[in-house]
Amino acid sequence: MIPQANPGAGYLAQKAEIDAAVARALASGWYILGKEGEAFEQEYAAWLGTTRAIGCANGTDALALILRGLGIGEGATVATVSHTAVATVAAIEMAGATPLLLDIDPDTYTMDAEELAAVLGDPPPGLPPIRAAIAVHLYGQACELDPMLAACAEHGVALIEDCAQAHGATLHGRKLGTLGAASAFSLYPTKNLGALGDGGVLATDDFELADRIGAIRQYGWKERYISSMVGVNSRLDEIQAAILRVKLTALDAGNARRRAIAAAYDAALAGGPLAPPARRPDAEHVFHQYVLRSPHRSDYMARLKAEGVGTGIHYPLPVHQQSAYEGRVALGPAGCGETARAAQEVFSLPMYPELADEQVERICAALRGLAG
Known part of the structure; x- marks a missing residue:
């Protein structure tokens, strides 16, 4: 895994x-x-x-x-x-x-x-x-x-x-x-x-x-x-x-490697059911996480696990819905509706500079397989 x-x-x-x-x-x-x-x-x-x-x-x-x-x-x-x-x-x-x-x-x-x-x-x-x-x-x-x-x-x-x-x-x-x-x-x-x-x-x-x-x-x-x-x-x-x-001393190189891995994931997702993460214009992303989104999250996570690819969820429950905060923290006028929807759908792929090329290719193959 x-x-x-x-x-x-x-x-x-x-x-x-x-x-x-x-x-x-x-x-x-x-x-x-x-x-x-x-x-x-x-x-x-x-x-x-x-x-x-x-x-x-x-x-x-x-x-x-x-x-x-x-x-x-x-x-x-x-x-x-x-x-x-x-x-x-x-x-x-x-x-x-x-x-x-x-x-x-x-x-x-x-x-x-x-x-x-x-x-x-x-x-x-x-x-x-x-x-x-x-x-x-x-x-x-x-x-x-x-x-x-x-x-x-x-x-x-x-x-x-x-x-x-x-x-x-x-x-x-x-x-x-x-x-x-x-x-x-x-x-x-x-x-x-x-x-x-x-x-x-x-x-x-x-x-x-x-x-x-x-x-x-x-x-x-x-x-x-x-x-x-x-x-x-x-x-x-x-x-x-x-x-x-x-x-x-290795941070800049590590960030460059993260961007290269993200580019490989982007290519693997092309034409498939999941969209790559949005990038803000005139900004450079360092991909602490590579986050995908789907209302069928649990199915995709299970399929990736079956191919030996671990995933995570960042974050599974919004702060305002956690028992320590629910009902006592103030919300803005939007009521955090988009936040609640995202928490039900986001999941993260493996992302760290030390991923070997062979591991990245295994992950990309699993991503391409999601289109089937």
Whole structure:
């Protein structure tokens, strides 16, 4: 069976370099917020094209830290989508803010820009003021960001980019994560840039915001053991930072390989019952996931499994329909109808750079077989 995800393959592809980096970090005798972490932050900011990057414990914390750094918490609403990993919504509540969940564009599965503009212009009654919007760049490509940025600017709302699935994706030639007030990246092992454990990083061009978040991630310390503001404990450890420095060197090549695999899948699907994923114009997709859609999802997944091809579902139940949130989180005027429909139909093919050519061809053969 070809697995839908295989983070262990990423380790084996760079095993010698990763093992050496881990040994270097262990030998240093410094394991939290040391030279490896500082170097990773500098190298990631340079690769991304921002002035600052700050490592933290995970991608959820990265979002929550941005909100805390912006002073957005209790008494504020944050708009985002329900078709996302639950971490996006969890981060809003971690910061003490109120989530407002909007619908998606059915072609790209990203936030409906028109609905965002509508709720900013005419906020739903009974909610605190909307102070921020979290735009989730899902599956590896950009949201319809231009009108979102304009609407947020018009209403004095911070736009935060959730780039957990979009390391290296671009819009108008600029990397995602450089367009909003700040951006958050998960470094979970299956991500395009993944640690061998947990990790996160956030980025911004706002030096004051970066300094504030840098203090918040470690108890609000600017001076050791002295909290100048309320903070948390969310630090990227030195071993993971050392590993990420190695893996960052292969990220661009890995993204190129993902695009090549996606092109092969596109060709295999031609003339068949399933359409390739939509691509946004003037944007470069990095295919964190290659997502197909059908009301007959279970049948297609079973047929692919019979051919030795693993699949996944991202995501099977919208956040607003999960028992922890159902009936208590606010929805936008569209009621997340497109979100609910997508959750019943989407499924993901294997997608990671280490897929061998022979495995890609096996998957393509199985896809061609779906036309029969």
